[in-house]
Amino acid sequence: MTTWLAQRLVQSVFVVLVMTAIVFVGVNVIGDPVSILISPDANQQERARIVAEFGLDQPLWSQYLSFLKGTLQGNFGNSFVYGMPALQVILSRMPATMELAIAAILLSVLIGVPLGLYAGLRPHSFFAKFMMAGSILGFSVPLFWLALILIMFFSVYLGWLPASGRGQTVDFLGIGWSFFTWDGLSHLCLPVLTLSIFKISLIMRMVRAGVREVLPQEYIKFARAKGLSRQRLLYVHVLKNIMIPVVTIIGLEFGSLIAFSVVTESIFSWPGMGKLIIDSINVLDRPMIVAYLMIIVFIFVTINLIVDILYTTLDPRVRLSRD
């Protein structure tokens, strides 16, 4: 287990390293920040001075090396726009996004798993068929459209829920959270619902398929023959067997929630990382883009590592094949 973990960590570091190169080169290709940073009527000397100040006159590999050096020290450079360390700006927006992502993934699991279990156990019931048909809709509806419809219905027509912003936040561990106030919770409702619909559908279908696959297995019959209760059968024997694909999906979806809830955050004016990155891309704020992408890479690598560790606890056969 420990050697496996060490191997896996080395692998992760390598992935991050490769990503730094790709990200750095990619961002250099998409545009020259100089034209945005410097006013058009600046003269040649002024221009050269600023280019030198940001180190943009150096060759690409030397820029990359100095960027890598900074990265290792947790320094992605200062944001061109905010004039503050890019990492700091992003991290200050992170709690809002994390809050949204955690709430959305929790909701998806809490609703998706029971629905999937039900649909798997009683595939011919009306409710199960109805939910399965509904889940196709949940897959297909575009996020932005769903968000707008939800706003129109709950905020404009019914007037029950606020349409934008985070509402009142409470400081906890030095960070503001919407979780702890009614106002904050009511602001969470619509964006979380928007983000969850797709994931509920996905998890529900996966759980259903898993249950349908596991139920006819001999070991389930044998477990029944032992006289186990229905609950024990379902929550221990069935659920543990279907968790591997479900955990994989939850991990991936959680990562993408953090990284790509851009559209939802924009529509609901949620002050998270997604909205920040869109703004930064618009003004070609290079350090911000790079720092953001690196954080996302880091989060994805970490989540995958956690998922892999979960595999070994969920299915003992995985451990053997890796050793």
Place this chain on the structure above:
Amino acid sequence: MNGFASDPKTMHSSSRALLDVRGLKVKFKTNRGEGTAINDVSFTLRRGEVLGLVGESGSGKSVTGMSLMGLIENPGRICGGQILFDGIDLAKLSDLEMERLRGKRIAMIFQDPMMTLNPVLRISTQMIETVRAHDDVTLVEARRRARDALGQVGIPRPEERLDAYPHEFSGGMRQRVAIAIALLHKPDLIIADEPTTALDVTIQAQILSEVQKLTSEYGTALIWITHDLSIVCGLADNVAVMYGGQIVEYGPVAEVIRSPRHRYTDGLLNSVPSRNRRGDRLRQISGFAPSIFSMPQGCAFRPRCSFADDACHQTPPLATHGNHAHRCWHPISSREGLGS
């Protein structure tokens, strides 16, 4: 624990049948139509008795076993007959009552030991949960019982092996674990559904003798479902040959083997290669077992039987001679039987 019966071993005399199945009928309703998987199956089993239930796949032998366990699932259902187990009709019990009985007084062992244990749970988990499903004991006590049961079925170092996962065992060892689980509550009846079919011959013999030893030790009655008559020969007291959802021949093993009455039993016996002389062509029963959705009218074996005539369009009644019964219009006479 069981609300409806205390220890039967002291309550009833041993002469009374432990299991008395009468006219059992199981149907499956699918979109291909309704099929009768078991039709009018009756047999009895005394305490400690071993019954071999023999037949081809699709003959209804496994369905018979499953219906005794109350494990017939949709679209199948028991739609006639009685399963009197120690005086209680199992066919009438509620799900919860059946749940309390399963694993406690009737246990089952399945065919493929690679598939019967849950791959993601430790052996200890799967054994302890069985103990605690029926007896209100502490974890420590349940674990002790599980360890003892493993030791009894001949698993070396049971204390260590208890915490292993199923994939860390060989097929034969897994079947031993399954048998240990079945024996945990010292049931009155064990239904073994082809438990040695998937195993090597040497392991098969080990498992057979192990089961034989343990059941006679505890006085456990045993229903051994198999397609292999040679296994039944050495193991069972009585044998029931099933075909097309019916018992076509039933009687003491020695007698059925020596002088089979039903043409199908005779065919089965002749299909055992070791009974042939070297150089002889292997004999076979031509054709296939009928599907439950297209059962021939009358005797189900009619289309494959060279002795069939018009009379066979009527379902033959169960004709009994002493303790040997058969369902055939043209049974093999004892003299003819000797010759075959």
